[in-house]
Amino acid sequence: MSQLQLDPAQIDRARASARRIARQVFDEMSAYTTTTVERATLRLLGVDGVDGNDIPLPNRVVSHLQQQNLLQHGAAPVLVAAMQAHGLSAQQVAQAVADGTLTLTLPQDLQAAQQAALAQAQATCAVIATQRATRDAQIKTSGEAPTPWLYVIVATGNIYEDVVQARAAAEQGADIIAVIRSTGQSLLDYVPYGATTEGFGGTYATQENFKLMRAALDEVGHKLGRYIRLTNYCSGLCMPEIAAMGAMERLDMMLNDSMYGIIFRDINMKRTFIDQFFSRMVNAYAGIIINTGEDNYLTTADAFDAAHTVLASQLINEQFAELSGLKPEQMGLGHAFEINPELENGFLWELAHAQLVRQVFPDACLKYMPPTKHMTGNIFKGQVQDALFNIVSTVTNQNIHLAGMMTEAIHTPFIQDRFLAIQNAKYVFGTMKDLHGEIEFKAGGKIEQRAQAVLSDTEAMLAEIEAMSLSTAIGKGLFADISRTPTSGKGLDGVIAKAADYYNPFSELMLPTQGLLGSEPRIGGFAKFAPPLAAPAGAAQTTTAKLVSDPNNPKPTEQWVKPYGDTLGDGRVQLSFTLPVALDERSKEGAKRLAAQMGLNEPAVVHCEDMGQGFSFYVVYGQCTHQVDLNSYAVVKPDYEVMDKDAINALIDEKMKRRMVVVGACIETDAHTVGIDAIMNMKGYNGHKGLESYHSMRAINMGAQVECEALVSRAIDEKADVILVSQIVTQKNIHLDNLTKLADLLEAEGLRDQIILVVGGPRISHELAKELGYDAGFGTKSYAEDVASFAIHEWCKRH
Secondary structure: OOOOOOOHHHHHHHHHHHHHHHHHHHHHHOOEEEHHHHHHHHHHOOOOOEOOOOOEHHHHHHHHHHHOOOHHHOHHHHHHHHHHHHOOOHHHHHHHHHHOOOOOOOOOOHHHHHHHHHHHHHHHHHHHHHHHHHHHHHHHHHOOOOOOEEEEEEOOOOHHHHHHHHHHHHHHOOOEEEEOOOOOHHHOOOOOOOOOOOOOOOOOOOHHHHHHHHHHHHHHHHHHOOOOEEEEEOOOOOHHHHHHHHHHOOOOEEEOOOOHHHHHHOEOHHHHHHHHHHHHHHHHHHOOEEEOOHHHHHHHOOOOOOHHHHHHHHHHHHHHHHHOOOOHHHEEOEEEOOOOOOOOOHHHHHHHHHHHHHHHOOOOOOEEEOOOOOOOOOHHHHHHHHHHHHHHHHHOOOOEEEOOOOOOOOOOOOHHHHHHHHHHHHHHHHHOOOHHHOOOOOOOOHHHHHHHHHHHHHHHHHHHHHHHOHHHHHHOOOOOOOOOOOOOOEOHHHEEEOOOOOOOHHHHHHOOOOOOOOOOOOOOOOOOOOOOOOOOOOOOOOOOOOEOOOOOOOOOOOOEEOOOOOOOOOOEEEEEEEEOOOOOHHHHHHHHHHHHHOOEEEEEEEEEEEEEOOEEEEEEEEEEOOOEEOOOOOOOOOOOOOOOHHHHHHHHHHHHOOOEEEEEEEEOOOOOOHHHHHHHOOOOEOOEOOHHHOOOEEEEEOOOOEOHHHHHHHHHHHOOOEEEEEOOOOHHHHHHHHHHHHHHHHHHOOOOOOOEEEEEOOOOOHHHHHHOOOOEEEOOOOOHHHHHHHHHHHHHHHO
């Protein structure tokens, strides 16, 4: 692809400033550990579970070590010394501490305890190395999608429901599944335990939930023939613990930003910097790609004016990542398509920034985020905004692409929102696959000038931060227009000054400058996903939704269904309509009441606009109160076997001993030949060749606006076996009049029983066709082989 002509020396200077900024923070924070770093260390050594009050055992042990004034020496040597002294496992030591039957003490031979801790940690590192090798082997065996990888979020609150939705998303085309955390988990100073079924705006990040989702994605990925990546959120007060759990359960990506928790969650600065270093070290060793959160800056600051703050943060995040051992391909540096769509040339500025980021970080696994701030609830405009975002992503070779939801800012995405978003992205990625290699940026043009201006502002900002320190810059609100100070925020009480003899074996083993990556592991097979036998009540245990309307009188043959929004049985629907009145508060209330009369509970008008000339447009959401038993009715459909082209030709040759004659047309006022051409023309449609390509058929396409009398006359002249009619235009039900006219003419000519009469169109069903006197009706998703198979089977029945 053409490159923007940027000043490479300026990029080098900006990166050098970021390196010195990060190093200063690293050197200052190296003198401290935190309670959650030590809890993560315990988890890596084998401590898990909760006590009788559901308090996690790692929390109990760390609290005990603080009470005994031992934590500053490091939890690992103290724990392992107790294991050796009492002949217990790490889990048994933790349980004894929680039960009050064991008091931990400083080992008499601390150096020996440290060496024992190192040996214990090596076993854990071997497990993580095995998980990393398993990922590599599965990618080698199953393959992976080309970039941009499509990234979608599931967030029902119920891990079993999440599994169903994640598998569906993968089958729809998603490459990465992110299970967003329950609201507020980032501020919990403990990690919940076990499989969870209740969350708000997301699902709790727990090791069991990680395990369930990993197994499900392995199974569906094996089925689809491509590896499906799993993502969760490694941020907040328990950042290192979640990183440890993710490493052990083979997560592939984790959201991990050096400053997000400080700025957006008001977590203490020291606590965050210490925790992010340890967690990134674990991520690096496990082969996990981190995702940074610069896109969030643009939700509070203006995306055009603050673009340089994003690049500055990315450069700082890059340097923090390098200090933790992450390679460029593990750095999912984030940015976003968030410029106000009303800004003139906004698309050019988005393209400029995305290309700038690509060139500054040529080897990074960039993560590109969709529009959110300026999504209004107008789902149709939102779909266009997302399409433009998709274009920038593929043209600038982004790596991780979070699919934009047209319902952003309205509610947690419905399952169909995700489906439509994936379709949108795949369409753009496919139709513009090689566009990036065919275009060049105008030298000195608007895009290049904009990119250079952002780069210059970035260099100046980093020089300013270097002069004052990163903590001072954050205090001044240089990022996201939000100010935080080193002594403010949650979690400062969990920062512990290290003793001179502090030791953590994982730093020695996992950092590439000091340690080893472990021995080559043995690779296992694919895990088979099966939900626990005793899933919580209401949990979705299969991929098929099942509802019963009357639990007191269920019938085994019933199959009740209702709309599915984001949870089984919620009945959530979205609809849009126009009212022939100008927009005002009365019309808004009228739209809401109309939706209620349609059978929607809790209807909400999420978007409305005045359309002029006394019309107004509405997008409404609500909860459908109705459901239907799919087994309570019969569906009328043609009874025949669909064959392929060769089989059809062979059957016609065998049975008819001549060519089948098919005459087709769009009748009366219908001028739209797309349907008849798809079935009859040689090239057909969507890879399905038309009837003209069948050697056993003589296909005569009369085209558009053919009067019924002319069609009947031509059929008589050609001795037609089949008349094929297409009706696309259905306004005011004109198609019903046209089709009735044709059937009546054939009846009047005494030909109706001699000719196979078939109709097709977007509003045609087989049931409707039969009512109108036709032999078969074909709707959307019908191809030439469907029509031809029916025709020869019907001919054989009559002869």
